[in-house]
Amino acid sequence: MSTLNGVEYIDHIAYDSVVFGYAAGRLKILVMEYHNTGLFALPGGFIAMHEDLDEAVKNGLEARTGLKDIYLEQFHTFGKADRNKTDEMKKILEANEIHQKEFQWMLSRFISVGYYALINHELVTLHPDALSDSCTWYDINKLPKLIQDHASIVAKALQTLRDQIDRKLPLFALLGEKFTMQELQGLYEVILDEKLHRGTFQRKMLSMDILERHEKKYSGAANKAPYLYSFKKNWN
Numbered sequence: 001m002s003t004l005n006g007v008e009y010i011d012h013i014a015y016d017s018v019v020f021g022y023a024a025g026r027l028k029i030l031v032m033e034y035h036n037t038g039l040f041a042l043p044g045g046f047i048a049m050h051e052d053l054d055e056a057v058k059n060g061l062e063a064r065t066g067l068k069d070i071y072l073e074q075f076h077t078f079g080k081a082d083r084n085k086t087d088e089m090k091k092i093l094e095a096n097e098i099h100q101k102e103f104q105w106m107l108s109r110f111i112s113v114g115y116y117a118l119i120n121h122e123l124v125t126l127h128p129d130a131l132s133d134s135c136t137w138y139d140i141n142k143l144p145k146l147i148q149d150h151a152s153i154v155a156k157a158l159q160t161l162r163d164q165i166d167r168k169l170p171l172f173a174l175l176g177e178k179f180t181m182q183e184l185q186g187l188y189e190v191i192l193d194e195k196l197h198r199g200t201f202q203r204k205m206l207s208m209d210i211l212e213r214h215e216k217k218y219s220g221a222a223n224k225a226p227y228l229y230s231f232k233k234n235w236n
Helices: 053-065 086-095 150-164 181-192 198-207
Strands: 002-004 007-023 026-034 044-048 071-078 111-118 132-139 211-216 227-231
Touching: 007 053, 007 150, 026 053, 026 181, 044 053, 053 071, 053 111, 071 150, 111 150, 150 181, 181 198, 181 227
Parallel strands: 007 111
Antiparallel strands: 002 007, 007 026, 007 044, 026 132, 071 111, 211 227
């Protein structure tokens, strides 16, 4: 039995979450830095005996972002025999003055269930957890070195995002409820990491019959104002 602060946790199972945010043409993810270690990690945690798995992930992300309504998708389970790095966990425990004998279970092998989350990072107020100095957004192309297999988890999450981008993925969670075609194309380009032809992209999106057109977005000359769009409600 694994116990922390009086709470009983399921042995040898954890979760790690890749939290995607988007702003100013850049895709970012949320990264934690453990106190006094220089070690960086994805937001993660353990599953209490009384919690559903999804509930545990939502609770962990709410504590770090302040958001209750977060889009989550379970995308992969990570279970390689060598994924746990005991020396890293020992360093974290020592830096936080946590007695290793009492929490020996944290040094055991863990299988981790991977989730990705899509959030509008303008709505977020970040809160480091008890073991962390910071909880910070990092550009997807400028991540610090991550502990254990977290770099592989990020890579798998990003590939899953790319594979699912045309399959009812709620991109409004990153863009907001209404957006211009240019803003939507910019998000596609940063996720796919490639430049798209404007006309071809617009024809593709309109042919999919998933967008609803709204009023124009006025910011200057009226004849240059682009239309705003939203995803149709029966699509997501």
